[in-house]
Amino acid sequence: MPVLRTDVGDPDAPRRLYADPGLTDRVFRGVLRSGGGFVLAVMLLVGGFLLYRAWLALDKAGWSFLTTSEWAPDAGRFGIAAVLVGTVLIATVAVLVAVPLATGAALYISEYAPARLRRTLISVVDLMAAVPSVVYGLWGVFFLQDKVLPTARWISAYLGWIPVFSVRGADPDDPLAPESVYTSSTFIAGLVVGMMIAPIICSIMREVFSQAPAGEREGAYALGATRWGMIRSVVLPFGRGGMIGGTMLGLGRALGETIAIFMIISLTFDIQWHVLQSGTSSVSSLIALRYGEASEFGMSALMAAGFALFVMTLIVNFAASSIVARSRSGAASDA
Amino acid sequence: MTVAPEAPGARPAAGRPRATLPGPPRAAEPGGERRRALTQLRATDVYAMTGAAASALALTWLLFTRLLPFDGAVGFVVVAYGLFLLIYALLVSFDEDGPAVVDRIAAAVVRSMGLLLVVILTFVVCYALVEGRKALVHANFFTEDMQRAGPLEPLSVGGALHAAVGTLIMIVIALAVTVPAGLVCAVFLTEVPGPYARFVRTIVEAMTALPSIVAGLFIYATAILGLGLDQSGLAAALALSVMMLPIIIRAADVVIRLVPGTLREASYAMGTSRWRTVWHVVLPTCRSGLTTAVILGTARGIGETSPVLLTAGFTSELNLDPLHGPMVDLPLATFEFVKSPEPTMIARGFGTAALLMALVLLLFVVARVIGGRGPGQLTRRQEHRRVLASRRDARRFAERRAAPHPTVRTEPGSPS
Numbered sequence: 001m002p003v004l005r006t007d008v009g010d011p012d013a014p015r016r017l018y019a020d021p022g023l024t025d026r027v028f029r030g031v032l033r034s035g036g037g038f039v040l041a042v043m044l045l046v047g048g049f050l051l052y053r054a055w056l057a058l059d060k061a062g063w064s065f066l067t068t069s070e071w072a073p074d075a076g077r078f079g080i081a082a083v084l085v086g087t088v089l090i091a092t093v094a095v096l097v098a099v100p101l102a103t104g105a106a107l108y109i110s111e112y113a114p115a116r117l118r119r120t121l122i123s124v125v126d127l128m129a130a131v132p133s134v135v136y137g138l139w140g141v142f143f144l145q146d147k148v149l150p151t152a153r154w155i156s157a158y159l160g161w162i163p164v165f166s167v168r169g170a171d172p173d174d175p176l177a178p179e180s181v182y183t184s185s186t187f188i189a190g191l192v193v194g195m196m197i198a199p200i201i202c203s204i205m206r207e208v209f210s211q212a213p214a215g216e217r218e219g220a221y222a223l224g225a226t227r228w229g230m231i232r233s234v235v236l237p238f239g240r241g242g243m244i245g246g247t248m249l250g251l252g253r254a255l256g257e258t259i260a261i262f263m264i265i266s267l268t269f270d271i272q273w274h275v276l277q278s279g280t281s282s283v284s285s286l287i288a289l290r291y292g293e294a295s296e297f298g299m300s301a302l303m304a305a306g307f308a309l310f311v312m313t314l315i316v317n318f319a320a321s322s323i324v325a326r327s328r329s330g331a332a333s334d335a
Numbered sequence: 336m337t338v339a340p341e342a343p344g345a346r347p348a349a350g351r352p353r354a355t356l357p358g359p360p361r362a363a364e365p366g367g368e369r370r371r372a373l374t375q376l377r378a379t380d381v382y383a384m385t386g387a388a389a390s391a392l393a394l395t396w397l398l399f400t401r402l403l404p405f406d407g408a409v410g411f412v413v414v415a416y417g418l419f420l421l422i423y424a425l426l427v428s429f430d431e432d433g434p435a436v437v438d439r440i441a442a443a444v445v446r447s448m449g450l451l452l453v454v455i456l457t458f459v460v461c462y463a464l465v466e467g468r469k470a471l472v473h474a475n476f477f478t479e480d481m482q483r484a485g486p487l488e489p490l491s492v493g494g495a496l497h498a499a500v501g502t503l504i505m506i507v508i509a510l511a512v513t514v515p516a517g518l519v520c521a522v523f524l525t526e527v528p529g530p531y532a533r534f535v536r537t538i539v540e541a542m543t544a545l546p547s548i549v550a551g552l553f554i555y556a557t558a559i560l561g562l563g564l565d566q567s568g569l570a571a572a573l574a575l576s577v578m579m580l581p582i583i584i585r586a587a588d589v590v591i592r593l594v595p596g597t598l599r600e601a602s603y604a605m606g607t608s609r610w611r612t613v614w615h616v617v618l619p620t621c622r623s624g625l626t627t628a629v630i631l632g633t634a635r636g637i638g639e640t641s642p643v644l645l646t647a648g649f650t651s652e653l654n655l656d657p658l659h660g661p662m663v664d665l666p667l668a669t670f671e672f673v674k675s676p677e678p679t680m681i682a683r684g685f686g687t688a689a690l691l692m693a694l695v696l697l698l699f700v701v702a703r704v705i706g707g708r709g710p711g712q713l714t715r716r717q718e719h720r721r722v723l724a725s726r727r728d729a730r731r732f733a734e735r736r737a738a739p740h741p742t743v744r745t746e747p748g749s750p751s
Contacts, residue, residue, distance in 0.1 A: 021608070021609065022608060024608060024610055025608050025609045025610055027610075028608075028609060028610035028613075029527055029609070031519065032519060032522055032523035032526060032527050033523065033527060033531075035516060035519030035520045035522075035523050036519075036520050036523035036524065036527075036531070036532065036535045038516060038520070039516060039517075039520040039535065039539065039580060039584065040534075040535050040538055042577065042580065043538050043539065043542045043580075043581070044538065045553075046542075046545065046549070046550070046553045046577060049553060049556065049557060050549070050552070050553060050556075053556050100448065101448055101451060101452045102452065103448070104444065104445050104447070104448020104449055104451075104452070105448055105449040105451075105452040105453065107445045107448075107449075108445050108446055108448065108449025108450075109449060111445070112442065112445055112446060112449070113449070121449075121453065123703060124453060124456070124457070125452075125453070125456070126699075127696070127699050128456040128459075128460070130631065130634045130635065130638070130695055130699055131456075131459070131460060131638070131692070131695065132637070132638025132639070132640070132666055132688075132691055132692070132695060133638065133639075133640065134638070134640050134666040134669050134670055134688060134691070135459065135460070135463045135638075135688050135691070135692055136459060137670075138462075138463055138466075138669070138673060138684070138685065138688055139458075139459045139462050139463065141673070142466070142673075142681075143462055147409075148409075150409065150410075151409045151410075154410065195455060195456070195459065198452055198456075199452075199456060202452065226434050226435055226437070226438035227438055227441075227442065228434075228437055228438040228441035228442065229434060229437075229438065231441070249544070252544040253544070255546070256544065256545070256546025256547065256548070256549070257546075258546070258547060258548045258640070258641035258644075259640040259641050259644070259666070259670060262641075263670070263673070284546060284548040284641065287548050287552060287645075288548060288641060288644055288645070291552070291555065291645055299556070299560065302552070303552065303556060306546075306548070306549045306552045309546055309548075309549060310545070310546065310549050313544045313545070313546055314541055314544065316544070317540075317541055317543070317544035318541055321540055321541075
């Protein structure tokens with residue numbers, strides 16, 4: 001029971017008011033504070049402990065940790081150049097696939113779909129965002145891989161002069177050439193991860209688009225805009241922060257994704273720029289593959305790789321939330 | 336304490352006491368404005384659409400079979416789609432001007448993107464469910480583990496019981512850790528505002544993007560290598576907890592922040608302490624939202640493979656003891672099954688994935704049913720109960736007023 005007390009002294013002096021919260025409230029606040037402190041401790045411990053365990057390897061490797069592409073910690077030659085490039089490339093492909101799809105779907109749900117269909121579609125997309133990644137991995141390995149090979153082959157045959165799309169060991173003139181040079185590539189892993197993050201990006205964008213004020217929409221219509229004109233001049237500028245923020249959150253998920261990528265790619269330790277070429281790498285697959293057989297020093301090196309991944313996703317996520325929070329639409333969105 | 340004479344429930348002249356609540360609040364659009372439906376479909380639009388589709392299909396067929404050395408389904412669809420857009424623009428431009436043509440093309444592109452995403456995603460889910468049917472039709476899939484089933488055994492031997500039980504054990508332990516800690520932390524973020532709470536919120540929000548494998552690596556390094564715990568269900572549950580905690584806190588924080596400030600202030604104005612306000616006003620108001628937050632966090636936790644991969648080990652036997660010995664859950668079992676080249680093992684993997692999908696679907700539907708409404712929005716039944724309760728109160732007040740001797744304690748501030 002809070003009791004309001006006043007200091008009675010000089011009657012003309014402004015009185016200081018303070019409330020005594022009472023014992024139960026003090027205990028209650030203490031419990032809440034310690035709960036917050038516990039969570040904070042766990043979260044800081046994750047980062048701190050990773051860094052602490054990684055220090056052994058980082059200290060020994062120094063800056064070459066970022067430039068070496070081999071992974072032989074016990075021989076002293078190890079670095080994350082290859083896995084980092086692989087991770088970023090897979091995430092880039094994923095974002096390039098997911099963002100147009102997600103933007104289109106979000107615009108459709110918020111602007112074009114009839115009201116009755118809208119509720120169903122929102123539920124469907126939100127459900128898809130909760131589908132386990134192993135299910136996407138299964139789809140990628142057993143269905144998508146075979147279906148995508150002709151496309152990959154076509155791209156490498158006709159666009160192979162662009163360095164990113166060239167494939168070593170492929171012969172576009174030979175129709176019977178084995179297609180195994182195209183399997184397990186960055187491209188396929190990126191497609192699967194793109195499908196995985198598209199609903200996440202879509203649901204954030206949809207949320208933001210639907211908050212564009214009705215008055216401004218009708219203002220645009222009143223000035224003679226078509227529906228697309230209204231979207232371009234009202235909805236998209238209003239939702240720009242949410243679009244960028246949602247994309248970056250999707251990027252964060254794509255960078256950290258493990259199992260769907262691990263199921264598809266075959267790990268190599270060369271820097272693999274050719275997205276259609278078989279064999280690529282990612283930090284999380286490296287950890288999943290090597291944690292079991294690692295020596296103590298190897299474990300420390302894996303920790304260092306995990307720490308690098310952690311820092312990367314942290315930066316992306318911080319950037320995303322600050323962009324979302326600063327945009328006009330961001331205050332109320334739960335992105 | 337007496338009831339004021341103008342309180343409607345206490346008026347004896349009105350016959351039996353009545354209490355009414357305002358109707359359920361309408362779901363208002365943000366900003367209090369309603370968007371108007373603007374659809375106008377004219378016959379020419381339909382003609383242009385179908386005509387463009389038909390001619391694009393015909394032209395693509397001609398190109399692919401007669402004129403160009405192209406083949407493949409993907410190429411066919413892409414070329415047909417491009418041609419469709421071109422022809423559609425041409426047809427529309429016969430009777431509309433520039434902006435209208437752009438509008439029609441944009442509408443066509445947006446609609447097809449929306450359709451494409453929903454179709455692909457539905458297909459991904461249905462693919463796992465359909466491929467899983469071969470394993471799911473055998474009852475033993477739900478009642479046996481893989482102890483006596485080698486890779487070559489038919490599907491009528493062995494099953495995924497060990498994985499299903501493992502999932503349940505792990506998620507129960509993880510929820511036992513995350514629900515109290517998560518809810519206390521979420522309440523802390525809103526009820527004890529200040530720089531400290533802001534800092535905690537920033538850290539928690541950053542942690543929602545924690546890669547799940549890093550959570551697994553953390554527990555592997557601390558609990559297994561550091562404290563000497565077995566690779567066990569407990570370790571996996573701890574890894575899942577580290578991953579789920581920020582997700583649950585963030586979702587719960589959003590829900591608690593939606594509780595109207597007026598409700599809290601009304602409670603404080605009655606002289607209630609903070610802790611009673613939280614317990615009797617804030618938490619009941621957002622109970623459904625909190626449940627949804629927990630359920631969605633659970634769905635995420637159930638589906639994660641990589642933390643479990645690092646911390647739980649792998650076994651094909653049923654293990655009921657989370658403290659000792661390896662334990663698998665559904666996603667990990669799926670992953671291990673499909674690593675085998677044997678078709679029966681792959682079928683088992685799909686069966687396990689279908690089981691997992693069904694579980695996530697169930698959780699999601701439950702979350703939708705419980706959490707479809709905002710804080711303070713009541714179901715009909717809840718509203719009915721409230722009306723009954725306030726009628727009871729009104730009757731009680733009236734009786735008390737009619738009673739000859741004062742039985743009311745008059746000391747102020749006694750908690751009711």
